[in-house]
Amino acid sequence: MSDPRQLLRQMFDAAILAAQPEHCIPRFLPEPPRGRTIVIGAGKASAEMARALEKHWPGELSGVVVTRYGYAVPCRKVEILEAAHPVPDQAGLDASRRILETVQGLTEDDLVICLISGGGSALLPLPGEGITLEDKQAINRALLRSGANISEMNCVRRHLSQIKGGRLAAACHPARVVNLLISDVPGDNPMDIASGPTVPDPTTREDARDILRRYGIDVPAAAMRYLDSDAGESVKPGDARLAGNVTHLIATPQMALEAAAEVARKAGITPVILGDTIEGEAKDVGKVFAGITHQVATREQPFTRPCVILSGGETTVTVKGEGRGGRNVEFLLSLAIELDGMEEVYALAGDTDGVDGLEEIAGAIATPDTLARAWKMGMRPRDALAENDGHGFFEKLGDSVVTGPTLTNVNDFRAILLP
Incomplete structure (x- = not known):
């Protein structure tokens, strides 16, 4: 030996090389649309995914993705933003808003290619109405220290967000969304990768409340009010705004x-x-x-x-x-x-x-x-x-x-x- x-x-x-976007992206690329191609994304691999996509995409494209500080790579057409991980910061909040703005006003002729990898939860910290960034930071720290597993943590994150739990995909409607995902979660469930911003979520806000109670996590009053309201509910399977969207797991553990x-x-x-x-x-x-x-x-x-x-x-x-x-x-x-x-x-x-x-x-x-x-x-x-x-x-x-x-x-x- x-x-x-x-x-x-x-x-x-x-193991690391097998999950490099350059090896994974090309075989999952969709056909170019009649309209525009918009690229969005979040995660530790999202910038490298954007670079691989630019290299192999046959037509025009534009967009914005957010990655962890130090993980940016140069891209010509896709803007690369950086933010904090694992505890979110103002840069992540600003990037979340930018990404939502980027998908406004699209048509059914347009295509959105969404590049998602692990770390996207912290990098898309757009909290629900009334919840501050400081609230989200405190909740995130408590979750990280609690012993909750990743599925439980992401359930809470989805229901305290204006962008996770399928909400970003709903914002892209009526454009078609193709999700290219690098999985970092046990079981490779798309709703748990970066808390599923562009896929439907079958869990409920009551599930999120149960998890907070289970681990004895105290959350600010504004967060509990959000979970108690209809706004705290995520986008469910069968929602017409997500019909026709496609999800590919391009790399897995x-x-x-x-x-x-x-x-x-x-x-x-x-x-x-x-x-x-x-x-x-x-x-x-x-x-x-x-x-x-x-x-x-x-x-x-x-x-x-x-x-x-x-x-x-x-x-x-x-x-x-x-x-x-x-x-x-x-x-x-x-x-x-x-x-x-x-x-x-x-x-x-x-x-x-x-x-x-x-x-x-x-x-x-x-x-x-x-x-x-x-x-x-x-x-x-x-x-x-x-x-x-x-x-x-x-x-x-x-x-x-x-x-x-x-x-x-x-x-x-x-x-x-x-x-």
Whole structure:
């Protein structure tokens, strides 16, 4: 086997490459319309998607998309705006209004190509009437710290918005909308990708209220009034304004895992994809995967060795400490603690967008001697886990994985390599 660290990084890089817009956009392009072609979009990959679309589109087009700070790329015809993620800011609010303005006054001869990827929820923070940006920021922070899964968080976001939950698609009517989506959510449900601004939403404002109650999240009075009103309801399946719209999933977590699996096969290693929809508390998922690793490492069955256990999805972290954490490094630290120095087992966990939590760090690599090296440096792994300090822990060991902006996002990537 080649160097385990290098091999894990090659698999991670292959997963990211498989989700690059340049590879995914061309085969999903619609026929040019009789009228205008307008491009809109939001997400960490939206600027790169716009650049790929410009390169391959046969006619004229114009439009505007919003991406995360640092994720902009030069485009000739589509205006690229930047805003904050994961907590929204004024730039995102202004960009949301610009996008809504861009689709006003369209006709049935016009075509709207909507480029959506993960991160779009925070980048389109146009709140419902009476709700301030500060209200949305507070609610977003509370959701991120609550332990709610991505589907639950996005349900709340859809029902507090003037642009999510199909409302942007309704604003495009009577133009035809073609959605090109890069999925970052377990299950690849379009309504959960960027909170579904251009697809119908079967959930209700009562569902949103239930989620807020379930996690004990206090919201401003204006937000509750909005949820109690008809304005808080999203656009439902069967709405005539969305008839004829088309949605394509152009890249998904499963595609990324299959690309990593191919790297493993070429290296003579058996890939085992356990799933692309793994959710749960990150440290608990780490314990479960440690149990799976023990089983595989100490039994002749069920997998041929050497092998690599691959998985994706989106775990969560209920923040209790004051450390520099992220869900992938939290998973990895928990895994390392439970494996307790198991011989020859290496693991990588990272976010395919290059940002785990609030850090410009994609994730980290754990090695058989991770705990031993930490103790030698005076670190206490369990204390770091309790403080949600995964980034601080792995950074001191020199085991962080830094990619910079990847210009795509198909969520978490986890690989456990067994000799």
